[in-house]
Amino acid sequence: MKTLLTIALALLCSIATQAAPNLLVEQGDRVRAIGKTLPGVPSDWHFMIVNEQTWQDIVRTKRSWSNLGNSAASNLTAHLTFVREGYALRATDSDLRQILAHEMGHHLCGCQDENKANFYRDKILRGEIQ
Numbered sequence: 001m002k003t004l005l006t007i008a009l010a011l012l013c014s015i016a017t018q019a020a021p022n023l024l025v026e027q028g029d030r031v032r033a034i035g036k037t038l039p040g041v042p043s044d045w046h047f048m049i050v051n052e053q054t055w056q057d058i059v060r061t062k063r064s065w066s067n068l069g070n071s072a073a074s075n076l077t078a079h080l081t082f083v084r085e086g087y088a089l090r091a092t093d094s095d096l097r098q099i100l101a102h103e104m105g106h107h108l109c110g111c112q113d114e115n116k117a118n119f120y121r122d123k124i125l126r127g128e129i130q
């Protein structure tokens with residue numbers, strides 16, 4: 001019986017490990033779909049989801065990027081927003097919409113000021129930005 005449980009557990013771990021890359025792709029698709037619906041997003045802007053290791057690398061090496069908080073960060077020059085996988089997995093679509101709108105707020109103000117980014121985030125979410 002113990003052997004059967006061990007095999008079942010190993011099989012479950014194997015399935016979970018194999019599912020992880022698909023989950024990353026799935027979450028990336030969701031982030032991009034939500035990001036592209038926001039008004040004011042340049043057509044050449046990219047949204048990417050990153051795993052925890054990549055997120056830690058970004059935090060360690062890209063301190064000049066906007067909003068190195070716990071959920072997302074943007075390179076305003078490269079037109080690129082990274083969303084932390086761990087955040088995306090917990091976030092509702094509404095949460096993601098808020099955080100991506102905040103990142104676009106950084107783009108619209110051309111700055112790293114959190115209050116100004118939130119000012120533009122609110123305008124985006126109210127539909128006041130075309």
Ligand SMILES: [Zn+2]
Pocket residue numbers: 066067102106112113114117
């Ligand atoms: Zn910010």
